[in-house]
Amino acid sequence: NAGVTQTPKFRILKIGQSMTLQCTQDMNHNYMYWYRQDPGMGLKLIYYSVGAGITDKGEVPNGYNVSRSTTEDFPLRLELAAPSQTSVYFCASSYVGGAQETQYFGPGTRLLVL
Amino acid sequence: QKEVEQNSGPLSVPEGAIASLNCTYSDRGSQSFFWYRQYSGKSPELIMFIYSNGDKEDGRFTAQLNKASQYVSLLIRDSQPSDSATYLCAVNMRGDSNYQLIWGAGTKLIIKP
16 A cells, blocks of 8 residues: 555745646545644644545635545645645545544645746 | 644664654644654654553554653663654544644654664
């Protein structure tokens, strides 16, 4: 199993550009999450999904959009990139409903908006 | 506002000593508690989880939970230089039909050879 994979690893955007961060998991997890982590800070939840077709906002959703058409994929869309969106983005997944609800993380995408 | 608090450190510990990391949380209804380790430039990885009051041991790691005092701690025995990392505490927040973790900002641990 590859676990949680994310692409790209690193990207530079100009202000106002848009992009999609890809996330795929092969563990058949029902829940998926997008976090951002600013330097020296903890993880902030952007959006999460409890299953295909169901998404909900987290703590910091402004400027982002998500969709979940399949169990495996959970892309994050940035519209009109701003310098405040410079951060490291982590996708995670978990199986909620079992004995352990551990979140497993992808390797992250480092985004720089100039 | 549900919060998880950690001392940001850095916490410097000599090699071979015990490292003690602490975390407090505000939501009395929290039921699941996690410790993750994050090396610089890498993603968080799970070390331990704990659900019940008391101690839970896994190798050199011991998690301690005290729900009455709303704190959870992580002890690392026989600390090694490879234990140098940032340790994130995460606490569940269970709502009507969702499941979220609230994360602390992390404690940076440095093990000195």
